[in-house]
Amino acid sequence: MNLTDRFLKQRMKMVDTQIRARGIADQRVIKAMEKIPRHLFVDEGLIDQAYYDSPLPIDRQQTISQPYIVALMSEAMELTGKEKVLEIGTGSGYQTAILAELAERVFSIERIAVLATLARRMLDALNYYNVAIRVGDGTYGWREEAPFAAIMVTAGAPLIPRILIEQLAVGGRLVIPVGGRHSQILMKLTRLSADPDDLKKEDLGGCRFVDLIGEHGWEN
Numbered sequence: 683m684n685l686t687d688r689f690l691k692q693r694m695k696m697v698d699t700q701i702r703a704r705g706i707a708d709q710r711v712i713k714a715m716e717k718i719p720r721h722l723f724v725d726e727g728l729i730d731q732a733y734y735d736s737p738l739p740i741d742r743q744q745t746i747s748q749p750y751i752v753a754l755m756s757e758a759m760e761l762t763g764k765e766k767v768l769e770i771g772t773g774s775g776y777q778t779a780i781l782a783e784l785a786e787r788v789f790s791i792e793r794i795a796v797l798a799t800l801a802r803r804m805l806d807a808l809n810y811y812n813v814a815i816r817v818g819d820g821t822y823g824w825r826e827e828a829p830f831a832a833i834m835v836t837a838g839a840p841l842i843p844r845i846l847i848e849q850l851a852v853g854g855r856l857v858i859p860v861g862g863r864h865s866q867i868l869m870k871l872t873r874l875s876a877d878p879d880d881l882k883k884e885d886l887g888g889c890r891f892v893d894l895i896g897e898h899g900w901e902n
């Protein structure tokens with residue numbers, strides 16, 4: 683059975699109406715979203731909603747992000763294909779697959795082991811061998827692999843963890859939702875020099891993510 687084909691039309695329509703129509707212009711992001719079978723990353727019972735304009739629940743009270751938010755955050759990473767990037771909050775692995783298309787190497791951290799295992803399985807099935815997944819508290823970053831050209835956090839943080847800025851290369855981008863437990867502002871920070879306080883800060887708009895839980899996030 684070729685599930686990919688069954689959903690191809692829905693996926694192309696999703697990209698047209700939710701992604702292109704809302705101003706996402708990075709052609710590499712658009713191509714990645716046209717290619718990756720989002721329906722394989724959602725619960726089987728929700729497969730017919732996989733291309734809806736909304737987030738969906740995944741296991742363990744977490745969510746797979748809305749397609750538009752995935753595109754917006756991916757575009758903000760400004761990737762050309764040569765970068766080493768870090769993702770915090772693997773979740774379903776859908777955003778991870780998008781990053782695997784856009785960057786050279788992806789390091790992804792998930793605190794819930796069962797989610798990491800399921801994501802790993804799907805990424806293997808789709809031949810994404812340029813992804814390393816680790817189970818743990820991503821608010822510490824991944825020091826052994828730093829510096830990163832870009833870091834994406836896909837859970838809502840109370841504050842920007844300084845340790846993540848320290849793991850950015852000069853010129854690197856950090857894309858992170860910051861704010862309260864119920865709503866956040868999607869922030870893009872660009873590290874301008876060796877001084878981690880020398881940052882360009884941009885507000886990409888309001889959003890709503892599940893909690894970033896950990897040492898430099900919310901308490902469990």
Ligand code: SAH
Pocket residue numbers: 744745746747770771772773774775776777778791792793794797818819820821836837892893894895896897899
């Ligand atoms: N990009 C994912 C988002 C999943 S929801 C997707 O679209 O499927 C956010 C994820 O972040 C959850 O799986 C949650 O368990 C994880 N998370 C929360 N705090 C974390 C932390 N400190 N380190 C790593 N992962 C974390």
